[in-house]
Structures are given as structure tokens and as C-alpha cells.
Amino acid sequence: MATIYDVAKAAGVSPKTVSRVLNSDAPVGRETRKAVEAAMSDLGYVPSNAARMMRSNRSGLIGLITGALSHKLEPMEPTGLPDLYIVQGIQRVMAGSGKTLMIADTGGMSAKVPELVRTFLQHRVEALIYVADYHRKVTFDTGAGHCPVVLVNCFDADGTPAILPDDEQCQFDLVTDLIRSGHERIAYLTLDPAMVAGELRSKGYRAALEAAGIPYDGALEVMARENVEDDDGGLLQRALDSVLALDRPPTVICCGNDEMALRLYGLIRSRGLRIPEDCSVAGFDNYRAIAETLYPPLTTVELPYQAMGRRAAEIALGMINGESEQPAGSEMVPGPVHWRSSVTALNSVTKFRSNTGSTFS
Amino acid sequence: MATIYDVAKAAGVSPKTVSRVLNSDAPVGRETRKAVEAAMSDLGYVPSNAARMMRSNRSGLIGLITGALSHKLEPMEPTGLPDLYIVQGIQRVMAGSGKTLMIADTGGMSAKVPELVRTFLQHRVEALIYVADYHRKVTFDTGAGHCPVVLVNCFDADGTPAILPDDEQCQFDLVTDLIRSGHERIAYLTLDPAMVAGELRSKGYRAALEAAGIPYDGALEVMARENVEDDDGGLLQRALDSVLALDRPPTVICCGNDEMALRLYGLIRSRGLRIPEDCSVAGFDNYRAIAETLYPPLTTVELPYQAMGRRAAEIALGMINGESEQPAGSEMVPGPVHWRSSVTALNSVTKFRSNTGSTFS
DNA sequence: CGAAGTCATGACATCGGTGTCATAACAGGC
């Protein structure tokens, strides 16, 4: 592979002049420039980033660690691909930034992360972005390497900058919209509260009730999914029956996610109830394969994964440029409520404006 | 960031000795080694790949260019994610090879490819892999840079090594299995033959008939999908009616892909026919969201995208090591037939063994 | 016309590792 010396010799100039043509950081005579450019193209010269980096100490690389690529990709598995969306968002911002994004996949084994970090540090990446596949707490260690780190869809104990989905705000917005449309008896069939997302969503649910002055009724909030392998759905059935058996049964049932709503549709109908006339249903995730396909289409709320990715990329770039001193800690990104016909309005208000940019479809 | 000189000074040895500890390419005294290792860990030393590369001229990098990450990811869009599967296959092989895979996404704009190639060449990647999103012809130019290139899911005019799905063989296998189960009047509603995949599948269909000694009837092979925006499905309806109206109508209808089969199910039933009793149906792609969900489940054939990715990675590694001189030209990878109940057996053979590793589910 | 400023260019050192060769200490064989 041709070097800058080969080009210099071929053009009859000094290497430094070739360098000046490459970077246009100093004036070069017209004839000289032409000769150099001709030599470069003759020799198929491509400058070496490695050599360039040794002087400048700027690699132009951003490291991205994720497991998004190794997902099973079973299209019918009712799980979105949150991390893939996040990666897309990051990719989009980086593409326009002049930095080169290096993506490394864990292959599903988080034990490989330290090795990948090491490789990235050897390449002197200017920032590291770690994308988790679901909202959770992690420990992310770069060794002693003091490289800017941004966590996405996860957070650690050290206050590393983190971009997180605002599960709480989303659930709050959804329940608030339900209340505005006249619902007061609002059940919530929750995910396992051991999951970060589950706990936050519950908080949002209660906060929305409180903000509206509706007393919290513990009987309306029931765990309906355990984070275990052999969850056969019995938990959901019992949860549904327990809220339907209340003296004042709910007029709407919120689900921990859209998948749960999908199964709930069948259970509710097998109890002889109509959706939404006898019982409204709301989900969480806006997993469109479910939400738009169900009849009636499902009211749900969306976590803004692409936007999270974009935001993470912006923060990483900002840290590189030293703009933001210490973005310190986590940043929540809320997402829109998708209002569909699985929820019926109980009051006379036929139209209302949400404060959260809800969409109607 | 600490350098090898800092470590040397801290350990009271020469930089070269530190280098020897790093690479264990020469004996080092036990005490010396311990001192060096202590210094490295104290300083959080990480060797610079850039500097290392300058001497060795081996970057340890493989460049991967794809559009897989920027797909729309609409889960209900009846299209698989072939290139994402391919990337997974490549990733898997590379992870075990000691090379670092750099993934660059085109963001859907193929015009950005030359720029990405240039960036990769600047990083002195040892090989370049280009993954296309559907089987097609491309031109892929690395400039004068003589870097090994492997194309996946596409091919060019210059005989660049290419890994391709064996559309023809797959369709051949599927039709052959149909014939074995007693079908002789086999219709084929094709994709637009302007598509590479469409043409190859048609060839496979005809070859299977010929191999079985069944005369080809042009009236049974009808184009049912044009590669245009406003394809409203009318073409498919007319194609179906034309084959059903024949004197000897088909006993089984093959579709250009699973999506077409999905729509065909509805059309066939609206004609008052039962599947598979009155008319069997076969698809192409094994797009599981469709094939496994339909009732009855769809017999179809799968293109082996993951395997293609793995094979491409192996070939790239082989070219780097100079093993395979010139793998020259393209390599076809066949995939398995998935035999499901959308096809009924017309003969008395209840069980048969395919020569192509069919699966039964 | 001389001083100062701009333009175009080259010599040389440097970044952080590693390959080559030299050196020193010490062992064993004759």
C-alpha cells in the first residue's frame, strides 16, 4: 500500500506538501497540487488512519457495545427490538458527525463486554456507548481508561451518564388520559415489580391517580406476570378474576405490556365481556404487531427508543467536545400515548387534548 | 493515556522489555515481569493499536457494510430481515476469529457506500464484506485499494467472491417434494421475473418438472406480482382465476413468496375452495410470522441467511490468510424445505424422505 | 529602496509501539 512518501517522490515534492494537499491546512501552489493529486490517484493512495492518529491522538472512532444484533429475531415473539431501534438512532446521529461508529455485538454473552471494551480502548475510541436490551441496572467498567461513557436503556451506581426510557412518565400520561376520558376505577395488572420497568410503571400509575385526586385502591393493582420460565398465564387469569370480582369492578384494565393485553383480550371475552363496551383495555410498549392488529386496536404508550439513541449519540459527541462538563446522571426520555379504540370514553367529552402529544389513530 | 514508556519508567526497565511482556515473544525474568505487570495495572495502561499497527501492518479489522440496521422494522411488514440474519452469521464467526468486526450502516443510502469503503481502507481493514438487502447485482469498487472483498446476497460483473442464496435449488427442492407427494398439476404464481430471485426460482420450478418428466405447461406459470408501488393485488386475483379456469386446474399452487401465499389463502377461500383439500398452497421464504401462523401452516422453503453470513466470514478469513488463492466467483448456499399441512399428499406414500433435509412440523 | 508581510515549500522531530542487533552474565563442554 502506497505511503505519503511514495506520493511525494512520484510528484517530486516533499511529504509535508502532500500532507498539506490532503488536509488543505496551508496554501499549496496550483501546479504542485495538481501534480500531487495525480500521483495520489495513480498510486491509489489512501492515508493511514493509524499513522495519522499517532500524531493527533484523535481516532475519530466511537465504540458501541450492544446485543441487538444477536437477538433471536423470531418475528412472532411478542417482544419489540428496543435495542435495535436505539442503535438506529445512534447510527443516524453519528453518520452526520464525521465520527466513525464501531459496533461490537456481545453475541448475547455479557461476559464478553470487558473484552470488547478493551479492544475499543486499544483503538482509542473517543467515547463508548453501551446499549442494554431492557431497562436495568448494570455495572460498566472501563478499567482505568478514562474514556467518556454513555449508557442507554440502563444505568449504574456511579452516576455514569445514562439515557433511560421514562417508564413512569409514560404510564402517568396514559393513566391521566384514561382519567380525562372519564375512567375512575382503573385496574393495573403489573409486570414483576422486581423489574425496573415494572416498578417505575407502577409508580406512574399511582402518581396519576393521586394527581387526579382518585384514592388508590390496592385491590386494583395486581401482579400478573412473574419473571420466570414456566409462567403459564395462570397468574393473569387469577389477576383478572380478582379485579372483576370486586364490588366496584374496574371500567378499564391497564396491562404491564402489550403482550399481556393480547392475552387479556381472549380472557375477557371468555368471561362474556365486550371490549371496550364492558371493559376497556390499555397496554404498554406500542408493539405495533399487536397494538394495530388486535380488534379493537389497542390504546397503549410508546417508549421512544430511536430518540433515546439519538440523544445518547448527542451526549457522547458533547462529552468528546468537552461541551457538557458532566451531564452527570441519567436523562429520561418520555414517549407518546397512542389512543385507539380499545378504550371507551365514559364522559361527554368527545375530544380532548393531552399535554403529552398523544396521537389518535 | 499512559504509554509504553511510562510503564517502562515506572517498572525501571526498557520499553522493549515491556513490549516483550505484552506479547510474550521472548523470555522475561520472573521479577521483571512482575514489576512490569504491576506498573501496567497501576497506570491503567492499554496499548495503542495504532502504534502497533504501524510496524506490523496488520490492523485486525474486518469491515462490514450493510443497510441492515436502518430497516424500518415494522414488525408486521411481511418481509423478513435477511440482511440482519446475514450480519448475525458474520458476527458469530468473526467473534471467534480474533479479528474485530467494524460494522458501518449505509442508512439506506447506497450512495454512501464509497465513503464508507474509503473510511475502512483508511483503517486498513484486512477484508471488506458487503451485504445487500435482497438478491441482486451490484457494482462494488474499492478504488485502487487491493483489499479482499466478499459480497453477500449480491454479485458483480467482475467475479468478486460472492455468497448467494440458492433460489433455484430451493424452488427445485420444494417442487420436487410436491411431485413426490403425488402432485403433477403444479401452478406457480411468480414474482416479477425482472428480480434476480424471481427468475432463479422460476428456473428451479421448471427444472424440477423436467427432472420428474412432467411436461411444462406455460398456462400454469403466471406472474402475480409486479415490482411497482401501486400493486393492489389485482394481478394476483387474475392469476389465480386464470389457473383455476384451466381444463385441468392445479392441485397445488406455489407462490413467489410467503406474503403472496398469505393473500392467496383469502382469495382461494373466497372462491369456495378448501385448503389443502381442494387446493394445496406452498410459499417461499419461511417467513415464520406468516408460515407458522396461517391455518393450515404453510409449506415453504427457507433461504439460509445465517449460514450465508457464516460462510462469507469464513471466506473472508481464508482470503486474509492467503489460504484460498481465488475463491473466484459465487457460491450458492441451499436451504431446507419446511413441510407443513398446507399441502396434501395425493399418493399413498404417507412418509417419504427428501434428499434435501426437509423438516416436518 | 529597504522593511515587513505573505506565499510556497522543505528539513526535522515526534507520536507509541516493535523488529534487529548488540551486550552482558552465566552455564556447560572440551
Added chain:
DNA sequence: GCCTGTTATGACACCGATGTCATGACTTCG
């Protein structure tokens, strides 16, 4: 005791760019 061989280590050049400084030619201004 001398030669040869092994082990452990260092000095030094080099990979391919670029930053710094110097140089010579030419322009401009007072």
C-alpha cells in the same frame, strides 16, 4: 581457561503521518 550457547535486557531505527520551524521568492507599503 577458552569457546560456545542460552537467557535477559537495552539501544536504536523504523512504520506513516503531521506539527514546528526555517527558508527563499515575491509583494506591498512608506
